[in-house]
Amino acid sequence: MKFYRKDAILLILFLLSSFLLFAQNNMEVALFNGENFKGWNTYIGPLLDDAGKKLSTIPLGLNIDPNHVFTIVNQDGKMVIRISGENWGCLYTQKEYENFHLRLMFKWGKLIWGQKKGKKKDSGVLYFSVGENGADYGAWMRSQEFQVEEGNCGDYWGVAGGMEDIPGIKKSDSEYVYNPDGEMKTFSATSIIGRHCIKQGDAEKSTGEWNTLDLYCLGDTSVQMINGKVMMVLYHSRQNENGKILPLTKGKIQLQSEGAEIFYKNIFIEPFKAIPTEYLQAK
Numbered sequence: 358m359k360f361y362r363k364d365a366i367l368l369i370l371f372l373l374s375s376f377l378l379f380a381q382n383n384m385e386v387a388l389f390n391g392e393n394f395k396g397w398n399t400y401i402g403p404l405l406d407d408a409g410k411k412l413s414t415i416p417l418g419l420n421i422d423p424n425h426v427f428t429i430v431n432q433d434g435k436m437v438i439r440i441s442g443e444n445w446g447c448l449y450t451q452k453e454y455e456n457f458h459l460r461l462m463f464k465w466g467k468l469i470w471g472q473k474k475g476k477k478k479d480s481g482v483l484y485f486s487v488g489e490n491g492a493d494y495g496a497w498m499r500s501q502e503f504q505v506e507e508g509n510c511g512d513y514w515g516v517a518g519g520m521e522d523i524p525g526i527k528k529s530d531s532e533y534v535y536n537p538d539g540e541m542k543t544f545s546a547t548s549i550i551g552r553h554c555i556k557q558g559d560a561e562k563s564t565g566e567w568n569t570l571d572l573y574c575l576g577d578t579s580v581q582m583i584n585g586k587v588m589m590v591l592y593h594s595r596q597n598e599n600g601k602i603l604p605l606t607k608g609k610i611q612l613q614s615e616g617a618e619i620f621y622k623n624i625f626i627e628p629f630k631a632i633p634t635e636y637l638q639a640k
Contacts (some may be wrong), residue, residue: 385458385627387388388450388610391436392429401425401446401614402495408471416491418530425615436623440480440614446498447611449486455607459484459572459626463505465564473616477507480619483516483575484572484579485594485608493517497611499596503572503581504556505619511556511581511588513544518597519605520545521579523554523589535563535589537640547597556581556588557640565624573632577606580636587639619623 388396403416417423427448430439438450465478466583483500492499493516499521504512513521513535524541525533533542534555546552560583562568571582577594580587596605612621 375630379471382460384627385460387624388626389438389622389624394427394429394448396451398451399447400490400496401426401444401449401637402491405445405471407471407474411478411495414495415593416495417446419490419553424505426560430514430620432581432620432622435622437620438495438612439466439467440479440612440619441466441470441620442473442478442617442619443468444613444614445494445616447483447497447615448614449498449611450484453487453559454574454610454626456628457573457626458629459570459574459610460569461570461621461624462620464567464617465507467618468618470616476618477509478619479507480505480617481514481611481613481615482570482572483611483613484574485519485605485609486611487596488517488598496615496634498609499605499609500600500611501591501594501605503570505570506630508559508561509556510561510568510570510583513556513581513589513591515545515552519545519552520548520593520595520602521554521591522593522596523591525554528555537590537638541592545597546614554589556583558583558586558588560586560588571628571634574606575629575632577604578632580632582636587636590637590639594634599624 369555403411423617482503486498486500488499524539573580583592
C-alpha cells in the first residue's frame with residue numbers, strides 16, 4: 358500500500374494526539390508548584406480558646422488568613438508549605454480527584470497551640486472531601502481522614518459523615534486495630550464502635566525528619582501507607598448525607614491545621630487503574 362503525504366501527516370497527527378492523551382492520563386501532576394497556592398484554597402473555622410471552646414460561631418472563612426496559618430517558606434533551599442496550626446482549618450485543592458495515587462512528604466515543626474499543648478502534634482490528610490466547608494468542628498469538609506499525628510500516622514477517622522469498612526481486632530471497649538485477618542467493621546460517627554480505627558505497626562520517623570505518605574484510592578477501596586509500609590486497607594468508602602448512605606469515591610484533598618506546626622512538600626498525584634496486589638495483602 359502506498360502512503361501519500363496527506364495520509365502520512367494524518368497518521369503522525371493521530372499518533373501524536375494518542376501519545377499526548379496517554380501521557381495526560383498516566384502522568385503524575387505536582388499539586389504544589391513550590392511558588393504559591395495556585396490550585397488551592399484556605400479555610401479557617403471559628404477561633405478557639407486554649408481549652409478548645411469556640412470564641413465565636415462565625416468562621417474566619419474562605420481564603421481569609423490574618424494569622425498566616427498557611428505560608429510557603431524556605432527549608433534547606435527548597436520551598437515548602439508551612440501550616441502553623443494556630444487556627445483550625447485546612448488548605449484544600451480546588452479540584453476533585455478519584456482513582457489516584459497521592460504522594461507527599463511531611464515533617465513536624467516545634468509549635469503547639471491551645472488545647473493541643475502537651476499533647477501529640479496533630480494534622481491530617483483528608484481525601485474524598487465533599488460538601489460544605491466547616492462541616493466537622495467548624496473547620497473541615499466531610500471526608501475520609503488519613504491521620505497524621507505523632508505516633509499515630511496512618512490511623513483512620515471518618516469526618517462529618519465519612520464511613521469505611523475496615524477489618525480489625527478489638528483492642529478495648531472503644532478501640533479497634535486494623536488487621537487484614539480481622540472481622541470487617543463499619544467505622545463512622547454513627548457506628549456503635551465509633552469513627553476511629555488504629556493503624557497496624559509503626560513506620561513514622563523521629564520528629565523533625567521528613568516522612569513519605571502514599572495514598573492509593575481506586576473506586577471505594579483505599580490503601581494508606583507511611584514510609585513504604587501499609588498502615589491499613591479500607592473498603593466501601595461512603596458517606597452519611599442527611600441520613601442517606603451514598604458512595605464517596607471522589608473529592609478534594611484537605612491538609613489540616615489542627616493545633617501543631619507541620620511542613621509539607623513534594624505533593625504529587627497521578628491517575629492509575631490498579632492497586633498493587635502486594636499492598637492489598639500486606640501484613
